[in-house]
Amino acid sequence: MPGTTQTISSRIRQHPGRIRNVALSVAGILLFAVFIHQPFPLFLPAIGGLAVTALVIGFSTRHMTIREAFGIGRLNRRILLYTLPAVLLGVLLGIFTRNRFELTLIPAGFAGVVFVAPLIGAFEEVVFRGYIQGQLRPVGMIFSIVSASSVHTCYKLLVILTLAIPLQFDFFFLIFWTFVGGLLFGTLRELSGSAIPPIIAHAVFDIVLYGGLATAPVWVWS
DSSP: OHHHHHHHHHHHHHOHHHHHHHHHHHHHHHHHHHHTTSOTTTTHHHHHHHHHHHHHHHHHTTTSOHHHHHTOOOOOHHHHHTHHHHHHHHHHHHHHHHHHTTOOSSOSSOOTHHHHHHHHHHHHHIIIIIIIHHHHGGGOHHHHHHHHHHHHHHHHHHHHHTOSSOOOSOHHHHHHHHHHHHHHHHHHHHHHTSSHHHHHHHHHHHHHHHTTOSSOOHHHHO
């Protein structure tokens, strides 16, 4: 609707610094996604992209504490209240995805990847739901949730599309549910007032989905 669009536009104009910081950090993330699979020296832009993102985040949060910068508030009743829903969400999404890939509903056992994949998922939440969604929050709650989820989805898509050997994979399923999952994780962040519940949800999801695999899929590692 025109009125809503105008409101968002005006809020964007009111926060040019936040928009610039997010745009630069996202550019670095996407640069990483495009070049991460390339051999040396074409691999170097991926490192440069990460460096740009780190510098932008560091500079834009220099007057904040780590907790403020990434939305990781001190534990309180509100955050603890959403811990159980976060765990349940992670379990349900993991089971749903395993069923789609025709795997057993829960892992028969846990391999070494169970210790790595959740850390990567948690780091993604710190960046996308913690920093990016937090930076965009003054523009609007829905805008920040959708934007963070969209960026995360674009990142995953680029990581897969830039593989030297294309995957035989249901891209629509992965991209659609990455976006929907991002919306759910972003909503958890808003309801709880903290990035801790989405971090927990994503980590549990990765444990349920990848825990029984010998190695993690490419979109987890990259």
